Structure formats: C-alpha cells, structure tokens
Amino acid sequence: MTTATPTVATGTQQTSGTPSTTAGRVRKRLTSRTATLVSIVIAVVWTIPTFGLFVSSFRPEDEIKTTGWWTFFTNPQFTLENYQQVLFGRSSSSGQLAGSFINSLAITIPSVLFPLAFACLAAYALAWINFRGRDWLYIAIFALQIVPLQMALVPLLKFFSTGVTLGGITLMPAWDLVDEQKFAQVWFAHTCFALPFAVYLLHNFISQLPGDLMEAARVDGATHPKIFRTIVLPLITPALAAIGIFQFLWVWNDLLVALIFAGGGDETAPLTVKLAEMAGTRGNEWQRLTAGAFVSIVVPLIVFLSLQRYFVRGLLAGSVKG
Amino acid sequence: MEFDFADQQPKLLMLMYGLIAFVLVVGGLLLLLDVVPAWFARRREAQLVAASASGAPLSRRPKQREGLFALFFLLPTLLLLTIGLVVPAIRTVLLSLMDRTSTNWVGLRNYSWMFSEDSIVRVLANSLIWVLLVPLVATAFGLIYAIMVDKVRFEAVAKSLIFLPMAISFVGASIIWKFVYAYRGEGDQIGLLNQIVVSLGGEPKQWLLESPMNTLLLIVIMIWIQAGFAMVVLSAAIKAIPADIVEAARLDGVNPWQMYWQITMPTIRPALIVVVVTLSIATLKVFDIVRTATNGNYDTSVIANEMYNQAFRYGESGQGSALAVFLFILVIPIVIYQIRNLRQQREG
Numbered sequence: 001m002t003t004a005t006p007t008v009a010t011g012t013q014q015t016s017g018t019p020s021t022t023a024g025r026v027r028k029r030l031t032s033r034t035a036t037l038v039s040i041v042i043a044v045v046w047t048i049p050t051f052g053l054f055v056s057s058f059r060p061e062d063e064i065k066t067t068g069w070w071t072f073f074t075n076p077q078f079t080l081e082n083y084q085q086v087l088f089g090r091s092s093s094s095g096q097l098a099g100s101f102i103n104s105l106a107i108t109i110p111s112v113l114f115p116l117a118f119a120c121l122a123a124y125a126l127a128w129i130n131f132r133g134r135d136w137l138y139i140a141i142f143a144l145q146i147v148p149l150q151m152a153l154v155p156l157l158k159f160f161s162t163g164v165t166l167g168g169i170t171l172m173p174a175w176d177l178v179d180e181q182k183f184a185q186v187w188f189a190h191t192c193f194a195l196p197f198a199v200y201l202l203h204n205f206i207s208q209l210p211g212d213l214m215e216a217a218r219v220d221g222a223t224h225p226k227i228f229r230t231i232v233l234p235l236i237t238p239a240l241a242a243i244g245i246f247q248f249l250w251v252w253n254d255l256l257v258a259l260i261f262a263g264g265g266d267e268t269a270p271l272t273v274k275l276a277e278m279a280g281t282r283g284n285e286w287q288r289l290t291a292g293a294f295v296s297i298v299v300p301l302i303v304f305l306s307l308q309r310y311f312v313r314g315l316l317a318g319s320v321k322g
Numbered sequence: 323m324e325f326d327f328a329d330q331q332p333k334l335l336m337l338m339y340g341l342i343a344f345v346l347v348v349g350g351l352l353l354l355l356d357v358v359p360a361w362f363a364r365r366r367e368a369q370l371v372a373a374s375a376s377g378a379p380l381s382r383r384p385k386q387r388e389g390l391f392a393l394f395f396l397l398p399t400l401l402l403l404t405i406g407l408v409v410p411a412i413r414t415v416l417l418s419l420m421d422r423t424s425t426n427w428v429g430l431r432n433y434s435w436m437f438s439e440d441s442i443v444r445v446l447a448n449s450l451i452w453v454l455l456v457p458l459v460a461t462a463f464g465l466i467y468a469i470m471v472d473k474v475r476f477e478a479v480a481k482s483l484i485f486l487p488m489a490i491s492f493v494g495a496s497i498i499w500k501f502v503y504a505y506r507g508e509g510d511q512i513g514l515l516n517q518i519v520v521s522l523g524g525e526p527k528q529w530l531l532e533s534p535m536n537t538l539l540l541i542v543i544m545i546w547i548q549a550g551f552a553m554v555v556l557s558a559a560i561k562a563i564p565a566d567i568v569e570a571a572r573l574d575g576v577n578p579w580q581m582y583w584q585i586t587m588p589t590i591r592p593a594l595i596v597v598v599v600t601l602s603i604a605t606l607k608v609f610d611i612v613r614t615a616t617n618g619n620y621d622t623s624v625i626a627n628e629m630y631n632q633a634f635r636y637g638e639s640g641q642g643s644a645l646a647v648f649l650f651i652l653v654i655p656i657v658i659y660q661i662r663n664l665r666q667q668r669e670g
C-alpha cells in the first residue's frame with residue numbers, strides 16, 4: 001500500500017502545477033481524470049453494501065430469500081410490507097421496532113442535553129477561571145477518556161440496584177427502577193461516559209476565544225456567570241452543535257450501555273438492542289433484518305447528511321489541533 | 323397496522339420528566355451562579371464598611387471567590403465523573419481480585435485464568451489482530467484516499483460517501499455486511515461476496531463460520547466504518563499545509579516523491595498519530611460488531627465481548643472485571659504516547 005502512495009501523490013502534484021508543454025497539459029488532464037475516476041469508483045464501491053441493504057428492504061420476502069438484490073434491476077418488485085411488519089407487526093417475531101424507535105428517541109435526547117450543558121460549564125471554568133490545580137484537573141479529566149466503559153459497567157449497575165453504602169451509612173439509596181423508568185439509568189450512564197471527551201473538545205474551542213474580550217468584560221464588572229451566558233455561549237454555538245451531533249450519533253448507535261442499563265424489554269430497549277437480538281435469533285429473516293437495519297440507520301443518516309459540516313468541524317477540533 | 327400509540331405514552335412521559343429535570347438542574351445551576359456572587363458582593367461591602375470603621379487590613383476575598391465560582395461550574399461534571407467513572411473503575415480493579423460472589427479475595431487467580439484458558443488466550447490473540455490491522459489499514463486507506471481525492475472534481479461527494487458509514491451504528495453496519503457475506507447452499511446466492519466468488523467460478527462459502535477468515539471479515543466491517551474518519555482528518559491536515567512551503571519546494575525542483583516524504587508526511591505527522599491512536603483505542607473497545615455478526619462464536623470473540631459474556635451472562639464478575647482491567651492496561655501506553663506527542667508538538 002505504501003508503494004502506491006507516491007504514484008498517487010504524483011497525480012495531485014501535476015494537477016496543481018501549470019505544465020508548459022502540450023504533452024504536459026495532456027498528461028495533467030489525464031492524471032486528474034484518472035484520479036477523479038478512481039476516487040469516484042472507490043466511493044461507489046464503498047456505498048454498495050449500504051445500497052444493497054436499502055434495495056433489499058423494499059423487496060418481497062421470497063424474492064429477498066431466493067435471489068440477490070442486484071436482480072432488482074432486471075426484475076423490479078417493490079413492497080412496503082417489510083417496513084410495515086418490522087415497525088408495527090404484533091407478532092413477537094416481528095421486532096415491533098416502532099416502539100423501540102421511540103425508546104431510542106427517549107434515550108438519546110436527554111443523553112445529549114445533559115453532558116453538553118455540564119461539559120460547557122466545566123470547560124469554561126477550566127479555560128477562563130483562575131484557581132489552584134486547574135491544569136491538573138484538566139489533565140485528570142482528559143485522562144479519564146482512556147477508562148474503557150467496560151471498567152465502569154459492573155459497579156455502576158450495582159450502584160443503581162443496591163445503592164451506595166459506606167461503613168453502614170447509605171450514601172445513595174437504590175434506584176429500584178422498573179420499565180421505562182430505566183431510561184434514567186441510561187441517561188446517567190451516557191452522561192458520565194460522555195463528559196471527558198465533551199469537556200476536552202469544548203475546552204479546545206473555549207480556550208481559543210479571544211482573551212481581551214473576556215478581559216474587557218471583566219473590567220466592565222461582569223461576573224463569570226454573566227460572561228459565560230452573554231459572551232461565551234453565543235460564540236461557541238457552532239462547537240456545541242458539532243459536539244451535540246457527535247454525542248447524538250454515539251448515543252443513538254450505542255449498543256453496550258443500552259444493553260446493560262436499559263435491558264432488552266419492549267419498554268426500554270432501543271433500536272440497536274432489538275436489531276442485535278433479531279440478528280442473533282432470526283439471522284435468516286432478511287426481509288425483517290434489512291428493513292429493521294434501515295429504520296435504525298435513517299435518523300443518524302439524516303442528521304449526518306444535513307449537519308455534516310458541523311460534525312466534521314467537531315471531529316477536527318478534537319484531533320488535528322490536539 | 324396494529325400499533326397502539328397509547329402504549330408509548332409512559333415512555334414519552336418519562337422523556338418529559340427527563341427534559342423537566344434538565345431544565346431544573348441547568349436553570350437552577352445558572353440561577354445559583356447569579357445569586358451567589360450577589361450575596362458575596364453584599365458580604366464584601368459589609369466587610370469593607372466594617373474594615374474601614376476599625377482600620378483593619380482587608381482580607382483576600384476576591385481570589386477565593388474565583389475558586390468558588392470554579393467549583394460551581396465544575397460541580398456537576400466532577401460529581402458525575404466520580405460516581406460514574408472514577409469510583410467504578412477503582413471498584414472494578416478490586417472486583418478483579420475477588421471471586422464470582424465478590425466477597426472472597428482470590429488474588430491474581432482471575433488473571434492467571436485469563437492467560438491459561440485456551441478460549442480466552444484465543445480471545446486475546448484476536449484482539450491483538452484487530453488492534454494491529456484496523457488502525458493500520460484504515461489509516462493507510464484514509465491517507466491514500468485523502469491524497470487522491472484532493473482537488474479532484476466531485477471531491478465533496480466522494481468524501482461524503484466514504485465518510486457516510488461513520489453515521490451508521492456498528493449493529494447496522496454488521497447487518498449490512500452479514501448480508502454481503504450471506505450464504506446459500508443451492509441455487510442463487512443472495513450475498514454479494516458469494517455471488518462474486520461464484521461468477522468467478524468458485525464455490526460459495528460460509529464466510530463467517532470459518533476461522534481465522536471470519537475474524538478478518540469482521541475487521542473489514544470496522545475498517546469500512548472508520549476509514550472515513552481517518553480520511554476526513556488527514557484530508558484536513560493536507561489542506562492545512564501552507565501553500566508557500568509547497569511552492570518554495572517546487573521552485574527548488576523537488577520531485578513528487580521527495581515532496582511527499584519531506585513536506586507532506588512531516589507536516590501531517592501529528593494528525594496521523596492522532597488518527598492511529600484514536601482508532602486503536604476504539605478498536606480495543608469494539609464489542610457491537612462481534613456480538614451482532616457472530617455473537618463471539620466460531621473463534622471470533624474479542625476482549626470487550628468476552629468481558630460482557632463473563633460479567634453479565636455467566637455472572638463471573640471477577641473474571642469479567644479482570645478482562646476489563648486488562649483492556650485498561652492495554653490502553654494506557656497508547657495514551658501516554660499520545661500525551662507525550664502532544665506536549666512535544668506544543669513545545670516545538
């Protein structure tokens with residue numbers, strides 16, 4: 001793979017230069033055309049698996065099970081039956097994904113709002129309030145990113161089910177949640193797990209705000225809460241959007257946290273849990289799996305496609321600038 | 323259409339409670355932040371009055387107030403991180419030294435179990451393959467594609483298509499690829515991969531049942547998802563290379579090969595490191611793909627998946643915790659390396 005890279009680099013170099021000879025101009029057009037063609041072919045190949053799933057989800061059951069989805073083009077048969085079944089079907093095997101779709105929404109919305117708000121406050125304090133041990137605290141929060149979720153699961157679940165007692169004193173009572181009340185556990189877990197990364201990303205944005213702006217406000221007698229609300233918050237709205245999208249995709253697509261803190265019941269299981277279950281027990285019912293998978297994909301895809309620019313900005317703030 | 327929307331009401335009610343709680347907590351916090359300084363200002367005024375009356379020196383109030391503000395701003399985050407991450411992580415370390423009932427200490431027995439049980443050694447080996455292949459291949463692909471697509475027509479569309487899988491859940495992606503790998507014994511193939519094999523004159527295979535090929539095929543899913551991330555970050559880094567450097571190098575008569583190794587690579591090296599590190603950590607923790615595609619059967623399990631099985635399916639919290647701790651230990655050096663690099667970059 002590494003040997004292929006320089007050749008590709010050659011292509012781009014020549015497109016940006018201005019060749020003086022006719023041969024050079026022709027070669028430039030050719031290489032840029034080749035690069036265009038190859039990159040588009042790769043992009044299309046990359047999309048084929050998703051496209052195949054999409055096409056299949058609209059084909060009748062016996063067609064899906066007997067012929068490949070590419071025969072759709074020679075023998076187009078179209079039905080919405082799969083979606084009907086997988087979303088609203090009453091039989092236990094159908095998935096009843098309409099309910100879990102609502103679960104996914106109910107899990108995701110607070111799980112995005114809480115960490116965003118808390119991380120915002122924390123990032124501001126770490127960037128613009130002077131207090132002892134500030135840098136150490138920031139490094140500590142940054143370092144918490146490396147604690148794998150897996151390390152927190154068993155004890156956190158125990159906190160919820162039995163509460164916290166220290167030397168016979170109850171610090172936190174058991175939550176004893178049932179059915180849809182379990183959403184609260186999921187919100188709590190997602191909020192905790194999201195904070196280190198959200199604080200880190202937001203800190204990058206907030207600490208880059210112009211310092212003289214803050215200085216001027218302080219001279220005018222503005223307090224930190226006032227500066228936070230009237231100056232910082234409006235300025236970091238794009239960053240908030242970026243991290244919000246990030247967190248939305250992460251929570252909506254999460255399986256592990258939901259599996260453990262929401263359980264697999266109809267009242268709480270989000271789409272990912274239901275789908276994973278269907279893939280395990282009904283792996284050959286392609287008409288349901290394809291339609292179900294597409295139901296779970298469609299919301300993040302819409303969010304992603306419409307807000308892609310913000311999302312990319314969020315990614316880059318975290319990775320390129322460091 | 324037999325769907326009862328009335329069934330959904332309790333969930334929506336719960337969601338509303340969540341939103342009300344959000345407004346109360348955040349609103350309350352902001353309100354508190356406004357009230358407290360006003361209170362302190364009044365107190366300070368009173369102190370000033372008292373001090374000017376008695377002639378005593380003023381105390382250093384303002385500095386302490388900064389700390390107090392910081393505390394309020396940081397309170398929710400610190401509280402949640404302590405309850406949700408710090409304490410549980412410490413407890414997991416302790417649990418890993420106990421038996422399945424979490425009452426008796428067993429020393430390092432869970433760890434020796436990890437390295438002596440054949441199936442678990444297999445799991446560790448699989449994780450190693452994942453963490454070697456995914457970051458390398460995904461980054462290499464991302465880099466090549468970023469260079470190739472740079473300044474090409476339809477660049478935005480092509481990049482979006484590669485980046486798109488990032489939006490798809492691991493579960494969704496696994497189903498997409500299970501469909502590609504699908505197998506039919508007789509008649510037409512419905513899986514794209516087997517169709518290609520058949521049309522090339524080969525025999526269709528049960529791709530996901532044959533070890534070690536199945537692990538590689540699961541890795542393909544992860545690469546498919548993550549390559550877009552690598553591409554986007556590296557593409558931004560390439561575009562950030564200052565034009566005058568490139569121009570100066572070209573005037574010096576540098577050929578494309580030298581340009582690549584002496585200008586492009588050194589400039590994007592920090593971004594490259596970040597991508598590899600991020601992908602390595604994500605790969606170590608991967609769980610969903612294995613669980614959805616094979617449920618860890620047929621020799622495909624990885625640490626994160628096995629940890630779930632041990633702790634939540636077999637009730638072996640000691641062994642599960644030991645696996646989680648091992649995961650943590652694996653991640654530490656990667657992150658130390660990253661922090662060191664960031665520091666060098668800042669100083670340099």
